[in-house]
Amino acid sequence: MSEIREIILNSDRLATDEYLxxxxxxxxxxxxxxxxxxRLEGEKxxxxxxxxxxxxxxxxxxxxxxxxxxxxxxxxxxxxLSAHMNNEAVALCVEKALQVEVPxxxxxxxxxxxxxxxxxxxxxxxxxxxMDLGALTTFFYxxxxxxxxxxxxxxxxxxxxTVNYNLPGGVMFDIHPNFQxxxxxFVKYFRTKLPEYDQLLSGNVIxxxxxxxxxxxxxxxxxxxxxxxPSGRASGxxxxxxxxxxxxxYPLVKFNEILDHRxxxxxxxxxxIKEMYESLSIIDQLIDNIPEGEYAVKMKGVxxxxxxxxxxxxxxxxxxxxxxxxxxxxxxPYRVKFRSPGFSNLFALNKMAKGHKIADLVAIMSTLDLVIxxxxx
Amino acid sequence: MKSFIEYIGSIFKGIWTxxxxxxxxxxxxxxxxKNVTQQYPENRDQLVMFERFxxxxxxxxxxxxxxxxxxxGICEINCPNGxxxxxxxxxxxxxxxxxxxxxxxxxxxxxxxxxxLCVKACPTGAIVMGxxxxxxxxxxxxxxxxxxxxxxxxxxxxxx
Numbered sequence: 001m002s003e004i005r006e007i008i009l010n011s012d013r014l015a016t017d018e019y020l021x022x023x024x025x026x027x028x029x030x031x032x033x034x035x036x037x038x039r040l041e042g043e044k045x046x047x048x049x050x051x052x053x054x055x056x057x058x059x060x061x062x063x064x065x066x067x068x069x070x071x072x073x074x075x076x077x078x079x080x081l082s083a084h085m086n087n088e089a090v091a092l093c094v095e096k097a098l099q100v101e102v103p104x105x106x107x108x109x110x111x112x113x114x115x116x117x118x119x120x121x122x123x124x125x126x127x128x129x130x131m132d133l134g135a136l137t138t139f140f141y142x143x144x145x146x147x148x149x150x151x152x153x154x155x156x157x158x159x160x161x162t163v164n165y166n167l168p169g170g171v172m173f174d175i176h177p178n179f180q181x182x183x184x185x186f187v188k189y190f191r192t193k194l195p196e197y198d199q200l201l202s203g204n205v206i207x208x209x210x211x212x213x214x215x216x217x218x219x220x221x222x223x224x225x226x227x228x229x230p231s232g233r234a235s236g237x238x239x240x241x242x243x244x245x246x247x248x249x250y251p252l253v254k255f256n257e258i259l260d261h262r263x264x265x266x267x268x269x270x271x272x273i274k275e276m277y278e279s280l281s282i283i284d285q286l287i288d289n290i291p292e293g294e295y296a297v298k299m300k301g302v303x304x305x306x307x308x309x310x311x312x313x314x315x316x317x318x319x320x321x322x323x324x325x326x327x328x329x330x331x332x333p334y335r336v337k338f339r340s341p342g343f344s345n346l347f348a349l350n351k352m353a354k355g356h357k358i359a360d361l362v363a364i365m366s367t368l369d370l371v372i373x374x375x376x377x
Numbered sequence: 378m379k380s381f382i383e384y385i386g387s388i389f390k391g392i393w394t395x396x397x398x399x400x401x402x403x404x405x406x407x408x409x410x411k412n413v414t415q416q417y418p419e420n421r422d423q424l425v426m427f428e429r430f431x432x433x434x435x436x437x438x439x440x441x442x443x444x445x446x447x448x449x450g451i452c453e454i455n456c457p458n459g460x461x462x463x464x465x466x467x468x469x470x471x472x473x474x475x476x477x478x479x480x481x482x483x484x485x486x487x488x489x490x491x492x493x494l495c496v497k498a499c500p501t502g503a504i505v506m507g508x509x510x511x512x513x514x515x516x517x518x519x520x521x522x523x524x525x526x527x528x529x530x531x532x533x534x535x536x537x
Binding site: 066069070072073074077137141144147151154155156157158159162164172173176196199200201203204205206 | 390391394395397398400401402413426427429430431455457490491492493494497506
């Protein structure tokens, strides 16, 4: 008996100074229902095991039963903060398969909408990032500015979050007569408000102490784990699809790909802040030059894709989003696979947070900008 | 000695960054007329939604209680999650022909995702999106609505 007792006491499963703690599924800093099994030694994180599936909704399977225009209303429920980009990916995939050329006007509208939703997404991320670290004030300042973008969406698309604005072959409505004026007003307004973000949070000594040097993700690891988007670019991994595989009106605009080689939490924060300035400049270049023309190509009533496999990827606010469609020539896809950025980004968390304190884990998690329906779908 | 000066310096630098942040919050604290919040339930009368806002599906009726719906069922086919059901009936027209017309256009508001595909697909423009957004009810069965009003009939001259 004593031998067994010896073995049990010496095995690291039951060592007395280690804890196995559930973080989530209802933890406020997990932004949804993400459960993480965190192995702690005192306050030090030894291992993180994310458990997903609490809001799995089976979107990929549901897509097999519905037609292509109907898929779009499901994709904006996946990553609801970059709904426009998700919808655009499906629309571009169908257009690619059918070899449909969309008018320039559609490309311009789509790109402006993409950048507006990227701004809205980054604003919300900024609010929540501050809130996770204990600065509740940021939440109100970010939402104040985000409201203006949502008003623009509501006026043109008819909805604020689940916009359902892109369709295969174009967009659902033409832009509202007030659209250009409202966007220009917003860009002007937000340029004056963005420095406030830096004054409130970026320069704050407590914030900088808590983020710099925390959560190191080397460029090699970023590529290995497939960490894309701002999180990947903060590790020096040049992965901006708007530059490398431009779609819609991105070939026509000039902008910089924001890269940072510090690879820590502060770098991921600053990349996103700088991306907001880039988005504003992209909108500036496009908003006055929206060409006249049709806002949608006339598509058939029942869209049938030719037999084969089709893939299209876009850059969402979180990284690379891919749509892979296998069609057998019917009006429903045979199989749809979504490559969501959040899923890959989440699993690099173990690599980043190992060895840090549990309070740092919260900071690292919020710079990954996780959206749980995007991970679970 | 040098590290001590650096330490003291970092404290003052830290306090300075906090003051910069408090300048922003203080500015809004002393200028409360710049607030952007709304007093929601009290401002219901002034609150106007945008014309494209998708609140619910409604069927427009004219003053003679006539609608444009032919009961073709295209909206039912286009709906991704089955929130629309069309029940049609056949009647005898005065010249002795059989004709299918709409009996009930059933709309399940609780299942609707407001994707606008039904409105976009409707060939006669019979259904549109309404701007009402306060849909809370005490009983789930109240969310199932019949869109065509009782006793209503199709407007003259609408092509099948």
